[in-house]
Amino acid sequence: xxxxxxKVARIPNLVDxxxxxxxxxxxxxxxxxxxxxxxxxxxxxxxxxxxxxxDVLLAQKGKLASYTIQYYPCPAPFKTxxxxxxxxxxxxxxxxxxxxxxxxxxDTDLKSLKIGMEMExxxxxxxxNEEKQQVVTWAFKAIK
Amino acid sequence: MRDVYIIGTGIHPWMGxxxxxxxxxxxxxxxxxxxxxxxxxxKIEAIMAGIFxxxxxxxxxSGQYLESIFGETGIPVVNVYNACATGSASIRMAYNSIxxxxxxxxxAFGADVSPKGFLTAKSDNAVQDRDVIRWKMGGLPNPIYWxxxxxxxxxxxxxxxxxxxxxxxxxxxxxxxxxxxxxxKQYSIExxxxxxxxCDPLRLFEICPVSTGAAALIVTADEELIxxxxxxxxxxxxxxxxxxxxxxxxxxxxxxCPSVPEAPMLSESYSASRQAYEKSGIxxxxxxxxxxxxxxxxxxxxxLETCGFCKDGxxxxxxxxxxxxxxxxxxxxxxxxxxxxxxxLSAQAIWQVIECTNQLRGRCGERQVEGAKVAMAQTxxxxxxxxxxxxxx
Ligand SMILES: [Zn+2]
Numbered sequence: 001x002x003x004x005x006x007k008v009a010r011i012p013n014l015v016d017x018x019x020x021x022x023x024x025x026x027x028x029x030x031x032x033x034x035x036x037x038x039x040x041x042x043x044x045x046x047x048x049x050x051x052x053x054x055d056v057l058l059a060q061k062g063k064l065a066s067y068t069i070q071y072y073p074c075p076a077p078f079k080t081x082x083x084x085x086x087x088x089x090x091x092x093x094x095x096x097x098x099x100x101x102x103x104x105x106x107d108t109d110l111k112s113l114k115i116g117m118e119m120e121x122x123x124x125x126x127x128x129n130e131e132k133q134q135v136v137t138w139a140f141k142a143i144k
Numbered sequence: 145m146r147d148v149y150i151i152g153t154g155i156h157p158w159m160g161x162x163x164x165x166x167x168x169x170x171x172x173x174x175x176x177x178x179x180x181x182x183x184x185x186x187k188i189e190a191i192m193a194g195i196f197x198x199x200x201x202x203x204x205x206s207g208q209y210l211e212s213i214f215g216e217t218g219i220p221v222v223n224v225y226n227a228c229a230t231g232s233a234s235i236r237m238a239y240n241s242i243x244x245x246x247x248x249x250x251x252a253f254g255a256d257v258s259p260k261g262f263l264t265a266k267s268d269n270a271v272q273d274r275d276v277i278r279w280k281m282g283g284l285p286n287p288i289y290w291x292x293x294x295x296x297x298x299x300x301x302x303x304x305x306x307x308x309x310x311x312x313x314x315x316x317x318x319x320x321x322x323x324x325x326x327x328x329k330q331y332s333i334e335x336x337x338x339x340x341x342x343c344d345p346l347r348l349f350e351i352c353p354v355s356t357g358a359a360a361l362i363v364t365a366d367e368e369l370i371x372x373x374x375x376x377x378x379x380x381x382x383x384x385x386x387x388x389x390x391x392x393x394x395x396x397x398x399x400x401c402p403s404v405p406e407a408p409m410l411s412e413s414y415s416a417s418r419q420a421y422e423k424s425g426i427x428x429x430x431x432x433x434x435x436x437x438x439x440x441x442x443x444x445x446x447x448l449e450t451c452g453f454c455k456d457g458x459x460x461x462x463x464x465x466x467x468x469x470x471x472x473x474x475x476x477x478x479x480x481x482x483x484x485x486x487x488x489l490s491a492q493a494i495w496q497v498i499e500c501t502n503q504l505r506g507r508c509g510e511r512q513v514e515g516a517k518v519a520m521a522q523t524x525x526x527x528x529x530x531x532x533x534x535x536x537x
Contacts, residue, residue, distance in 0.1 A: 009281075010280055010281050011270045011276070011277055011280060011281055014277065014281065034402075035400075036400070037399055037400040038274060038277060038399060040274070041274055041398070041399075041400070043389070044389075045389050045390075046389055065296070065403065066292040066293070066295045066296045066299075066394075067292070067295060068288055068291035068292055068295060068343040068344055068345075068346075069341070069343065069344050070283065070285070070288055070342075070343045071340065071341050071342060071343065071344075072285075072342060074279070074283040074284070074285055075261065075262040075264045075279075075285065076264065076279075077264070077265055077268070077276070077279050077280050078279055078280060078283055079280075084283075087283065089283065089284065089288050089291075089292070089343070091292050091394060091401075093403045094403075095403070098402060098403050098404045099400050099401070099402060099403060100394065100400060100401050100402070100403045101399060101400045102278075102282055102284060102288075102292070102394065102399050102400070103282070104282070104283050115295070115296075115299050137280075137281040137282075137283075138281070
């Protein structure tokens with residue numbers, strides 16, 4: 001893994017790399033079994049007691065459930081230093097957690113995208129902030 | 145509950161960005177609705193206003209600003225927001241107020257001025273407004289959500305790029321005959337297929353832009369007003385739905401969705417339409433005219449299924465076989481749809497009901513559905529907002 005020391009997520013509590021692997025920060029309800037992302041976006045099963053919600057990290061790998069290629073730059077407040085358009089967006093399924101999550105596709109030949117292919121969670125460098133830190137977002141890439 | 149009738153409608157034609165004040169567009173629509181109903185302003189007993197989300201304080205209190213133009217009379221004014229189903233909420237509140245006997249005659253309206261350029265985040269606070277995350281980190285403008293679902297549909301049901309293009313061909317044919325439409329050019333299937341991808345598989349001509357527009361509706365249970373009106377249209381049901389747990393749709397603004405479905409897709413619209421069928425005793429088989437929310441070609445197809453006009457996966461065949469055209473048993477979007485208008489958020493649900501009303505009143509000229517007796521307007525708003533209105537003459 002590349003040096004992650006001087007990197008910071010643009011918004012906190014979404015992506016974690018403290019374990020040495022890049023993983024998405026989810027929460028699981030131990031009463032109804034539902035996983036949430038972002039973790040504060042509670043979507044309990046009706047009638048759930050809502051007790052025992054704990055922060056968890058999602059699996060590092062998942063499968064591509066759908067994708068698109070965006071041909072126009074995303075408007076502000078989206079911001080990257082380098083031009084990334086056209087960029088892929090994937091909907092990646094984490095089977096055990098029964099959740100699909102959107103993310104920019106990076107470091108992958110967009111022509112090779114296929115529903116069902118294996119993807120892993122990674123980060124995408126967006127820009128350098130005033131503290132000279134690399135600001136990043138979560139992303140997905142094909143497993144080579 | 146009393147029977148409620150639409151006696152007056154007004155539309156400010158749809159257009160692009162404008163520097164004109166939103167309330168002035170609303171006033172044009174309201175003035176036309178009053179004239180159509182042959183009604184004095186002082187007879188309006190309640191105003192149910194769709195708010196203009198990009199209009200700041202004035203936009204959020206659009207009902208008060210509209211009332212002041214015509215003259216303040218002290219009546220209840222309620223301002224409501226339900227994303228693109230905002231107009232459905234205002235119609236439903238007007239209907240309920242009258243049906244319950246609280247008021248006899250009410251106004252529902254919405255007016256929206258297109259933002260310059262793209263729709264984007266409405267705040268900078270990712271803690272309070274989770275929508276900020278998809279803009280700052282997700283790179284997710286609205287059409288991407290539709291493209292992700294469209295790709296799933298193509299994989300599951302074999303929907304083709306030609307099917308997606310055919311929707312636009314049909315919508316542009318009808319839009320060219322609609323004086324209220326913003327886009328009046330007719331397109332061939334080749335022209336649509338040659339338009340650039342915005343987010344594949346969706347092309348530029350297969351998604352709708354944002355527009356400026358206003359629409360107003362006067363509803364009443366006053367027997368004298370109904371008897372004097374030109375072809376009053378009865379509202380058999382006007383309902384709203386929210387999403388259901390386990391809906392597999394990736395909703396605009398969200399970053400995740402369940403991978404194991406436990407509810408129908410677009411469950412908010414499934415819910416709103418089923419409530420309307422139950423309340424009215426009218427089902428999809430009885431409907432002559434359907435205005436559905438074709439934000440993209442994918443929506444046109446999936447909404448036929450969500451609302452029960454065919455089984456899942458059969459909408460493409462309905463389209464290809466001409467079963468959704470004017471002249472077939474069911475005419476879908478004879479207005480030209482959002483494809484020919486664009487979205488004017490708080491106004492569009494009311495505009496859809498007005499198109500249905502005009503069809504039932506036989507006022508649609510070249511795009512008239514002959515002998516239309518039963519019509520349904522269906523809306524769709526982000527994060528689980530939907531409304532259905534069923535009308536008869
Ligand atoms: Zn729960």
